[in-house]
Amino acid sequence: MKIYIVSLATGVLVGLIYALLQVRSPAPPAIALVGLLGMLIGEQALPVAKKLLGREPVTAAWLRSECVAQITGVPPKAAAPADPASGPTPSGQLPPDRGA
Numbered sequence: 001m002k003i004y005i006v007s008l009a010t011g012v013l014v015g016l017i018y019a020l021l022q023v024r025s026p027a028p029p030a031i032a033l034v035g036l037l038g039m040l041i042g043e044q045a046l047p048v049a050k051k052l053l054g055r056e057p058v059t060a061a062w063l064r065s066e067c068v069a070q071i072t073g074v075p076p077k078a079a080a081p082a083d084p085a086s087g088p089t090p091s092g093q094l095p096p097d098r099g100a
Helices: 002-021 029-044 046-055 060-072
Strands: none
Touching: 029 046, 029 060, 046 060
């Protein structure tokens, strides 16, 4: 959360400087945000190209774990650990304390 506050504060500071100098921002906000999104997506072109050139499959799971996390800044969710008390084990048997 701290990085977002620092980013916002920096943007406000730059906006104040623009206002004091009586200049307009270089791009309308929506266009600037779309440009930033394009930059983030473009950064992911190289890892995808490397994977394709290495003849490795580019799967949706790989894109989600590697690329989407970089674009959105949100780390991928870790797989939930198996809870032995929640049901059958992979072999299909109930844990010893639940079986009778």
